[in-house]
Amino acid sequence: MPDSLNPTAVSTASSLGQPVRFRGGGFTVKRHPWAALAAFAVLIALWEGASRLGLASPLFLPPPSAVGHALVGMVTDGSLWLNLKASLGRIAVGWVLGTAGGMLVGFAMGIFSTARAVGVPLVSAFFPIPKIALLPLFILWFGIGEPSKFATIGFGVFFPTVIATYSAIDQVPRNLIRMAQSFGLPWRSILRSIVLPGALPGILAGFRITASIALILVVAAEMIGAEYGIGAFVLMAGNLMQTDTLLAGVLVLSLLGLAIGTVLSQLERRLLNWR
Amino acid sequence: MTLARLTRRAVIATAGAAFAAGIPMSAALAQPLEKATVGVLALSSSGPIFIAKAKGYFEKEGLDVELKMFTSAQQVPVAVTSGDADFGVTGLTAGFYNLASKGAVTIIAAQSRDEPSFPLSAYLATNAAFDAGLKTPADLKGKRIAITTVGSTFHYMIGLLAQKHGFTVKDVTMVPLQDVPKMVAAFKGGQVDAIIAPSTVSRQLVADGAGKMLGWVGDETPWQLGALFTAPKTMKDRRPLVEKFVRAYKTALAEYHAAFNGKDAAGNLVKGPGYDELLGIIADATKQKPDIVAAGLPYVDPQARLLVDDIVNQVKFWQSEGQVDKALDPKSVMDLSIAGQ
Amino acid sequence: MRLLVSDLTHRYDDLTVLDGIDLTLAEGEILAVIGPSGCGKSTLLGIAGGIVAPSSGSIRVEGEVPDGCLNPITFIFQDFALLPWRSVEDNVGLVLEHHPLSAAERRERIDSGLRRMGLWEFRQALPKQLSGGMRQRVGIARALAVRPAMLLLDEPLSALDAQTRELLMDDFLELWRREKTTALYVTHNLDEALRLADRVCVLSRRPGRIRELVTIEEPRERRQEPSAQAHLAEVRDRLWHLMKAEAQMADREIARA
Numbered sequence: 001m002p003d004s005l006n007p008t009a010v011s012t013a014s015s016l017g018q019p020v021r022f023r024g025g026g027f028t029v030k031r032h033p034w035a036a037l038a039a040f041a042v043l044i045a046l047w048e049g050a051s052r053l054g055l056a057s058p059l060f061l062p063p064p065s066a067v068g069h070a071l072v073g074m075v076t077d078g079s080l081w082l083n084l085k086a087s088l089g090r091i092a093v094g095w096v097l098g099t100a101g102g103m104l105v106g107f108a109m110g111i112f113s114t115a116r117a118v119g120v121p122l123v124s125a126f127f128p129i130p131k132i133a134l135l136p137l138f139i140l141w142f143g144i145g146e147p148s149k150f151a152t153i154g155f156g157v158f159f160p161t162v163i164a165t166y167s168a169i170d171q172v173p174r175n176l177i178r179m180a181q182s183f184g185l186p187w188r189s190i191l192r193s194i195v196l197p198g199a200l201p202g203i204l205a206g207f208r209i210t211a212s213i214a215l216i217l218v219v220a221a222e223m224i225g226a227e228y229g230i231g232a233f234v235l236m237a238g239n240l241m242q243t244d245t246l247l248a249g250v251l252v253l254s255l256l257g258l259a260i261g262t263v264l265s266q267l268e269r270r271l272l273n274w275r
Numbered sequence: 276m277t278l279a280r281l282t283r284r285a286v287i288a289t290a291g292a293a294f295a296a297g298i299p300m301s302a303a304l305a306q307p308l309e310k311a312t313v314g315v316l317a318l319s320s321s322g323p324i325f326i327a328k329a330k331g332y333f334e335k336e337g338l339d340v341e342l343k344m345f346t347s348a349q350q351v352p353v354a355v356t357s358g359d360a361d362f363g364v365t366g367l368t369a370g371f372y373n374l375a376s377k378g379a380v381t382i383i384a385a386q387s388r389d390e391p392s393f394p395l396s397a398y399l400a401t402n403a404a405f406d407a408g409l410k411t412p413a414d415l416k417g418k419r420i421a422i423t424t425v426g427s428t429f430h431y432m433i434g435l436l437a438q439k440h441g442f443t444v445k446d447v448t449m450v451p452l453q454d455v456p457k458m459v460a461a462f463k464g465g466q467v468d469a470i471i472a473p474s475t476v477s478r479q480l481v482a483d484g485a486g487k488m489l490g491w492v493g494d495e496t497p498w499q500l501g502a503l504f505t506a507p508k509t510m511k512d513r514r515p516l517v518e519k520f521v522r523a524y525k526t527a528l529a530e531y532h533a534a535f536n537g538k539d540a541a542g543n544l545v546k547g548p549g550y551d552e553l554l555g556i557i558a559d560a561t562k563q564k565p566d567i568v569a570a571g572l573p574y575v576d577p578q579a580r581l582l583v584d585d586i587v588n589q590v591k592f593w594q595s596e597g598q599v600d601k602a603l604d605p606k607s608v609m610d611l612s613i614a615g616q
Numbered sequence: 617m618r619l620l621v622s623d624l625t626h627r628y629d630d631l632t633v634l635d636g637i638d639l640t641l642a643e644g645e646i647l648a649v650i651g652p653s654g655c656g657k658s659t660l661l662g663i664a665g666g667i668v669a670p671s672s673g674s675i676r677v678e679g680e681v682p683d684g685c686l687n688p689i690t691f692i693f694q695d696f697a698l699l700p701w702r703s704v705e706d707n708v709g710l711v712l713e714h715h716p717l718s719a720a721e722r723r724e725r726i727d728s729g730l731r732r733m734g735l736w737e738f739r740q741a742l743p744k745q746l747s748g749g750m751r752q753r754v755g756i757a758r759a760l761a762v763r764p765a766m767l768l769l770d771e772p773l774s775a776l777d778a779q780t781r782e783l784l785m786d787d788f789l790e791l792w793r794r795e796k797t798t799a800l801y802v803t804h805n806l807d808e809a810l811r812l813a814d815r816v817c818v819l820s821r822r823p824g825r826i827r828e829l830v831t832i833e834e835p836r837e838r839r840q841e842p843s844a845q846a847h848l849a850e851v852r853d854r855l856w857h858l859m860k861a862e863a864q865m866a867d868r869e870i871a872r873a
Contacts, residue, residue, distance in 0.1 A: 059356065059377045136460040144450060144466040179697035182667050183711040183762065184687050193710060197701045224457065225421075225450040225466070232451070239349055239424045240598050241370040274701040274742050 062244035070248035079233070080252065086228040087218050087256075090146065094153025094221070095214045102158040102210075103203065106165020110199070111191070116166065127159040132220045144225035152221035157210040164209070168202020169195060201275065204268050211260045215253065230256070308339035311516060314351040314360035317344050317561045320387040320395075320501055320573050321364055322535075325560035326553055327527035336519035342560075347454075348428065352380045355506055361513075362520060366501045369426030369598040372590055375608040376600045378507055382609035384521055385581040386501030387573035389432075389493040392542060395500070395573045396432065397477035398489040404468035405487040412490050413440045418468040419448040421458040426598050428500065429471050434592045435496040444596070462486060474571035493574070499582040499589070500573065502609075510610055521613050525579050532577035579614050617679045617688060617765035617798050618643055619664060624673035626659055632823035633659050636673075639817065639826065641766075643679055644796035646836075648809035650859060651819030651827075652866035657802040658770055660824070664800055665689050665768045681765040682795075686715050690764035694771040696751045698743045705730060705739040708758045729757035733787070749780035756787065766798040773808060785811050789836060806855055810848055811839060818858045821866035827858055 044064050050056045051063030058066060074080035108115040109123075131152050142148035172195050180190045222231030234249035311333075315321040324342065327333055333340040343360050345351050351363040352371045356379040364386045365371075374380045389395050400409040409418060415436060422429035434444050450467050452458050455476060462470045463485050471492065472480065480486050492498075503524060510517055534547040534554075557572075558565040586609060593599035619641035626634040633656035641647050649657050662668030663675055666689065681688045691697075698707050708726045717725070730736050733753040743751055752772060759767060773781045785808065792799070792812075803809055809816045810832065818827040832851055834844040 059374070059379060136457050139452075139457060139460040139466060140464045143464065144452065144461050175693065175695055175697050176699060178667055179691065179693060180710075182665055182687075182689075182691045183758075184714070185711070186714055189714050193713070194699065197699070200701075223451075223453045225452055225461070235453075236425045236451075239368070239370050240426045241349075241353065241373040272701075274744060 059241075059243060062247055066244040067247045067251060070242075070245045071251065074248060074252075083228050083230050083233045084252070084256075086226070086232075087222070087230040090149045090153060090221060090229065091214045091218050093146075094150040094217070095157050095210065097150060098154035098157030098214075099161050099207070099210065101154070102161025103165050105158075106162040107169065109162065110166035110169025111195070119162070119166075123159055123162055127163070131156045131217060132223075135220070135224055139224060148224055149218075149221035149226070152224075153214050153217045156213045156217040160210050160213060161203075161206055164206025165199065165203055168199035168206070171202050172198035201268075201272055204264070204271065207267075208261070208264055211264060212257060215257050215260070219253070308334065309337055309516060309519075310339045310341070311362065311520060312341045312343055312360045313520075314343045314345055314354045314363040314365070316346070316348065316351070316365055319557050319561055319563075319568050319571055320366075321560070322553070322557045322572065323386075323524060323527040323531045323575060324364055325556050326531055327523045329556045329560075330527065330530075332523035332526045333520070336523045338516070338519055338523065340520070340523075352504065355380050355504065358506075361509055361516070362503060362505045364501060364503045366428045367431075367499065367586075367589060368428060369430070369593045369596075371504075372593055372599045372603065372608060376603040380504045381507045381510060382502040382504045382581065382586065383510070383517065383611065384503040384524065384579040384614040385499060385576050386503055387575050388497065388499045388501075388582060388585075389491075390497050390574035391494050392538070392544075393493045393536070393574040394474045394491050394571060396471050396473055396492040398436075398469060398471055398492065398495070399462070399477055399480055399486045400469045400489050401462060401465055401467070401486050402484075403465055409468060410489065412436055412495050414489075415469055416440065416442045416446050419450055419466075421450045421452050421461050421467040421470040423454055423458065424451050425449070426593070430596075431498075431589060431592060432471050432492050432496070434596070435492075435498055435588075438588075438592075439496055475567055478570065497582075499585040502581065502586075503579070507610070510613075514613075518613050521579070525614075528575055528579050529577045532575055535572045536574050536577075578616075580616050581609065581611060581614070583609070583611075583616075617677050617681060619766065619798065619800065620674075620676045620678065621660075621664070622674050624660075624663065624675060625671050626656065626663065626668070627671045634663075634670075635823035635825050637824070637826060641798055641800065644798055646792060646799045646801060646812060646814050648801045648803055648813035648816045649819060650803060650806065650809055650816060650855065651824060652821050652859070652863040653804070654822050654866065654870075655819045655862075656822065656824035657804075657819060660819075661691075661768045661770050661800060661802050665691055677766065679765075682763050685763045685765055687711065687762040688765040690759045690762055690767055692752075692755050692759050692767060692769045692772045694774050696743075696748075696755045696775075698751055698754055700743050703740050703742060704735055704746070704754050704757075707743070707754055708761050711758055711762055725761045725763075726757075729760045732760065733757045747780070748776045749784060752776065752784060753787070756791070760791075764797060766800070769799060769801045769803075771803055772801075773805070774803070781805075781808070788812055793837065806852060806859070809855070810852055812836065816851075816855055818855060818862070821862045821869065827862065830855060 047061070048063050048065060051058060051061065071080075074083075105119065109119040110116070134155070135148075135152065138148040138151050142151045176194050176198065177190060180194055185193070218229065219231035219234060222229040223235060226232040230249055230252055234246060234253065237243075237246035237249055313324060315324050328340055328342060343354065345354065345365075348366040348368055349370050351360070351365040352374045354360040355363045356374055363380070371380065375382075387395070398412045398415065404418065408414065415433075420433060422433070424430075430444070430449065433447060433449065437443050437446065450461065452461055455472065458470050458472065459476060459480065461467050462480070469489070477488060481488050503521070505517060530549065531553065534550045537545045537547045539545050554565050554569055558568045561568060587605040590599060590603060590605035590608060594601050594603065619639070621637055621639040624634055624637040625632065637660065639647075649660065651657055659668055663670045677689065699710065702710065705726055708729055709722065712722050712725060727736075730739050733756055735750065735753055735757060738746060738750065743754070746754070755772070773784055776784065789812065791797070801808070801813060813832060814836075816830045816832065818830065819825065820827045830851060832848070834847050838844050839848060
């Protein structure tokens with residue numbers, strides 16, 4: 001057996017020299033799956049405690065138990081489902097309309113330079129208009145039924161989708177398009193096989209933003225003549241100063257946002273597994 | 276130096292006012308002005324507060340009252356609850372009673388009310404609905420009516436009308452549209468059959484040919500539209516302040532009533548003493564033209580007496596609509612010990 | 617297929633990149649183009665492939681195309697130009713999609729290319745799962761699927777490490793042993809030119825002009841043998857001498873600019 005493999009020899013050698021000190025710790029991202037939950041639990045416990053001890057007035061800051069009670073009330077009397085159904089329908093139709101229109105215009109602007117020359121200043125001019133300011137006009141144009149609610153959400157979703165789509169097309173590597181041209185692929189094939197899938201990451205990132213916008217705008221949309229809907233519910237609770245019910249509605253809205261975000265993450269993981 | 280000058284100015288102001296009212300000067304001079312804030316809307320229904328402020332009735336009581344302007348009736352009781360205002364005057368909504376049920380606000384005196392022959396809010400029908408047979412307020416049963424929000428004064432006015440004509444609010448379709456401009460848009464677009472609208476808006480709509488007037492709420496269902504309120508804590512801890520405030524308020528209220536609410540034998544409105552001066556004060560505070568203000572001046576009780584039965588009815592109505600806690604005792608939302616009723 | 621370039625000049629705005637290029641590629645000839653950065657090598661290739669329009673001059677092809685040729689002039693790219701969202705076989709299939717082929721022939725063209733390049737077991741893989749060398753092999757399989765008459769290779773090995781480069785050079789030699797495909801091979805690497813080309817064209821610094829055309833007498837398949845080394849060393853010295861002067865001057869011009 002050679003000396004170097006002798007354990008005693010090795011240990012003697014290392015005891016002579018100085019051990020190299022490890023200095024590469026920290027600055028890495030580790031997963032702490034329970035930390036977020038624990039932080040939430042502590043926060044809620046503190047909140048409840050503050051209310052119980054009378055440190056916070058139940059009117060100014062309803063305790064989590066009151067919010068939970070209001071939520072349970074919504075579930076048991078069926079109003080949660082009724083409101084959720086109305087809002088989800090509006091979000092779905094409005095979002096699909098705005099997204100379809102936005103992608104169509106975005107693609108035109110991404111591909112044809114004339115469309116872009118016309119479109120960019122128009123989008124810049126119309127995008128920042130608060131859709132809520134247009135509500136009275138929407139009532140005149142689309143009435144106070146569902147169409148004006150679809151329009152409010154659809155308009156809000158349309159412009160960010162246009163911007164996301166044409167920026168996404170700009171991000172499609174030009175070398176892939178040159179490659180396709182050098183193999184004689186026709187224009188339509190290039191669009192279908194290269195531009196569309198290449199723009200998909202950018203478009204999906206846009207979906208994330210427009211889904212949140214749709215959620216925000218459903219509250220605004222339900223300001224107009226809505227009998228049911230989470231937005232209408234939250235507005236009514238606010239008008240009636242029922243702060244616990246108000247927070248219960250807000251909780252439902254944020255859970256809805258979380259659910260939509262999770263669905264989009266799954267979609268991204270499936271469609272963009274090539275990244 | 277500054278203090279001396281301030282005091283001198285205060286002395287002159289209070290001296291003048293005291294002389295006019297015949298009150299001994301010594302009481303007013305005894306202490307510096309006590310600060311108080313009142314939340315109001317820039318509407319002519321807040322007129323008595325504007326008058327009390329402009330004519331120095333608060334100062335005469337030793338109060339330095341600051342007016343805080345709000346844009347909707349929901350905000351005023353919230354401001355009183357949060358301590359941003361000591362007092363509030365505004366229309367009574369379900370939201371107000373919810374705050375009252377949590378012990379945050381209490382009614383201490385009356386503000387304006389809907390009263391026969393005082394044009395404050397009107398029922399309007401679209402031309403199409405009118406042609407289809409919507410001719411009187413009683414015909415509103417089964418129709419689509421635009422309101423601001425659930426729990427608003429408009430909601431209660433429909434409830435009152437329903438009580439009078441033997442139907443319920445379930446028999447009409449209330450369309451909540453958040454504010455008056457959107458109600459007008461829906462009305463003009465024929466999205467609803469009718470609206471209840473403030474007098475200036477109503478007259479404009481009729482003048483434009485956009486609709487027909489069916490009547491005035493004051494003629495149909497008189498009720499207590501608004502009130503002066505404060506926090507129960509203020510009532511308990513700063514009772515002298517509330518007493519002074521109500522005294523000044525009642526002085527202005529009586530003056531307002533005398534100038535604007537007088538009638539002759541035939542029932543026509545007669546201009547009372549100080550009419551032009553008081554109208555100027557209100558026009559100034561609401562930033563409206565005097566003739567527009569004059570067309571929609573509401574009725575106030577000269578002694579700030581509240582329609583207690585109507586307040587009880589309001590609470591019971593909201594409770595039956597499920598918008599106010601059933602456990603609330605209607606009598607507990609008011610404390611009229613200072614107003615003396 | 618022969619390539620005939622005459623008096624070709626190309627300018628981007630007021631910058632002349634190629635100036636008066638006259639060049640002829642014989643049937644089956646492999647011509648390496650070397651020269652300093654920015655001398656217009658890639659532009660020349662783009663013009664030859666019809667994806668860059670020349671400012672003046674003419675570029676033509678003559679001669680027969682092989683049986684089953686779908687895209688006579690075909691590129692192989694430095695960055696491979698693979699669609700990251702498509703599997704290996706679908707990347708090869710992409711360039712056949714717009715041609716009216718029977719399903720069997722389509723399959724045969726894809727499979728034979730994959731087999732030849734040793735990609736058969738990776739046919740379902742995505743580009744991100746492959747090494748650089750494997751990715752370029754997909755690029756070669758894609759080019760082969762259209763049975764080209766002329767290959768335009770734009771620094772095909774520049775993005776690869778030295779060992780992979782050696783392996784792929786062997787693949788190219790094997791390819792040209794079986795098919796007499798004319799090729800224009802742009803590189804800045806002398807070793808590649810010496811291993812693969814029949815002739816080497818040295819371009820000057822910008823504006824790119826032909827400095828010299830050097831013929832390598834030794835046949836490609838014998839260049840690894842000891843007897844060939846003296847000649848190759850001589851050619852190498854000559855090319856390096858030409859290139860070094862141009863590269864140094866190009867460097868100084870960049871520094872000044």
